[in-house]
Each structure stands twice: as structure tokens, then as C-alpha cells.
Amino acid sequence: KAGVTQTPRYLIKTRGQQVTLSCSPISGHRSVSWYQQTPGQGLQFLFEYFSETQRNKGNFPGRFSGRQFSNSRSEMNVSTLELGDSALYLCASSLALIRGDEQYFGPGTRLTVT
Amino acid sequence: AQKITQTQPGMFVQEKEAVTLDCTYDTSDPSYGLFWYKQPSSGEMIFLIYQGSYDQQNATEGRYSLNFQKARKSANLVISASQLGDSAMYFCAMRPSGSARQLTFGSGTQLTVLP
Numbered sequence: 001k002a003g004v005t006q007t008p009r010y011l012i013k014t015r016g017q018q019v020t021l022s023c024s025p026i027s028g029h030r031s032v033s034w035y036q037q038t039p040g041q042g043l044q045f046l047f048e049y050f051s052e053t054q055r056n057k058g059n060f061p062g063r064f065s066g067r068q069f070s071n072s073r074s075e076m077n078v079s080t081l082e083l084g085d086s087a088l089y090l091c092a093s094s095l096a097l098i099r100g101d102e103q104y105f106g107p108g109t110r111l112t113v114t
Numbered sequence: 115a116q117k118i119t120q121t122q123p124g125m126f127v128q129e130k131e132a133v134t135l136d137c138t139y140d141t142s143d144p145s146y147g148l149f150w151y152k153q154p155s156s157g158e159m160i161f162l163i164y165q166g167s168y169d170q171q172n173a174t175e176g177r178y179s180l181n182f183q184k185a186r187k188s189a190n191l192v193i194s195a196s197q198l199g200d201s202a203m204y205f206c207a208m209r210p211s212g213s214a215r216q217l218t219f220g221s222g223t224q225l226t227v228l229p
Contacts, residue, residue, distance in 0.1 A: 031215050033215045033216070033217070035217075042219060042220075042221050042222070043205065043207075043217075043219040045216045045217065045218070048214070048215045048216060050215075055214065055215070056214045056215065056216050058216070088157055090157075090159060092159070092215075092217075094215055101147070101215075102149070102161045102164055103149075103161070103215060103217065104161055105151070105158060105159035105160070105161070106158070107156065107157060107158045108157045108158065108159075110157070
């Protein structure tokens with residue numbers, strides 16, 4: 001069974017630009033969550049999508065948005081990039097069970113903002 | 115609000131020995147799940163083990179076991195017979211039971227296995 005895939009793996013953008021990251025979950029997984037990882041703040045939850053609906057959102061500005069498609073693939077978008085947005089962006093998928101529900105992570109997209 | 119504390123920024127262990135990585139948590143949720151992930155230098159987060167707050171027995175997965183002490187709010191990871199490939203960053207995380215998938219992570223422990 002294929003794992004979680006994320007594209008692109010690496011990205012370099014300039015301040016003020018926008019970026020779209022993609023995540024394809026494990027087949028059959030309906031929940032996709034996004035996390036930002038930085039050396040200073042560690043791993044922080046961005047948002048979760050389930051059945052094309054945002055179910056939960058972390059404490060990030062409105063420049064960060066996402067969506068999920070009917071095939072469970074998800075995208076996240078960051079507009080008006082800032083230097084502080086440089087990070088590893090990880091997505092995780094799960095079956096969305098109530099208990100014992102492991103989240104499996106993709107390899108991440110490393111975004112550098114210059 | 116949930117909080118995870120990992121007090122060991124770095125740990126060293128000799129190959130083939132066992133090592134315990136500490137994790138304490140704080141939550142007001144009556145039901146929750148605890149997770150451990152491994153992150154090698156490549157960046158991918160690898161799921162290791164899960165423990166539900168109402169599970170009677172400590173979770174085990176191969177060389178990994180979770181020493182769950184609910185009253186102390188601790189969920190330490192024990193790795194037996196360490197291997198060189200175990201060198202990585204290890205994160206403890208928790209999530210409330212229910213529909214939300216939001217994981218709260220600790221700051222991590224960098225484990226180095228020495229030959």
C-alpha cells in the first residue's frame with residue numbers, strides 16, 4: 001500500500017509570493033491534517049480536513065488555508081509569504097477512527113522563503 | 115489545552131542496550147491517545163506506537179514499548195536492543211479521543227546510538 005505522498009519535496013519562494021503544497025493520503029484514509037515544523041516553534045498543527053470539510057484549525061493567520069478534494073487529496077496554500085514561513089510542512093492521513101487511530105505522515109515539503 | 119513535555123533534548127545509548135525516552139503530559143480531557151513518532155534526518159515522521167488512556171495494558175510494538183503511568187501522567191518510550199538505525203529525533207504526542215485529529219507534540223529527544 002502506498003504511503004502518504006507530498007509534492008513538491010522542496011520549494012524556494014520569495015517574500016510576498018504564494019505557494020500551494022499538495023498531499024495525497026493513503027488509499028482509504030479520509031482525514032488529512034497539516035503541520036508546520038520549525039526549529040523555533042517545533043511541530044504545530046495547522047488544520048485538518050475530513051470529507052472535504054475543515055474540521056479543526058490551529059492558531060495560524062488567515063494567510064494559511066487549505067482544502068480537500070473528493071478523492072481525499074488535500075492542498076494547503078500560503079499567501080503573501082513571509083520569511084518566518086520557512087519550514088517543513090508535513091501532512092498526515094488517518095482513517096479517522098474514534099480510538100486507536102494512527103496518523104501516518106508524508107515525507108514533508110521543505111519550504112524556504114527568501 | 116494539552117501539553118507534552120520531553121525533558122531530554124539529547125540522549126546517547128550504546129548499541130544493543132535499552133534506552134528510555136521520557137514524556138509527561140497534561141490534559142483535562144478524560145479520554146486521550148498518546149503516540150510516539152521517530153523522525154530521521156530525512157524529515158519523515160514515522161509512527162512507532164500508540165497508547166489509549168483507557169487501555170489496561172502497556173502498548174508494545176516489536177522493540178518499542180510504552181511505559182504508561184496514568185496517575186503520573188507519563189508515557190515513556192522504551193527501546194530495547196538499540197540499533198544504529200535508531201539514531202533519530204523522537205517525538206511524543208497526544209490527541210484527545212473523538213473526532214479531532216489534532217496532535218500536540220513535545221519538543222523531541224535526539225537519540226544517538228553509539229557503536
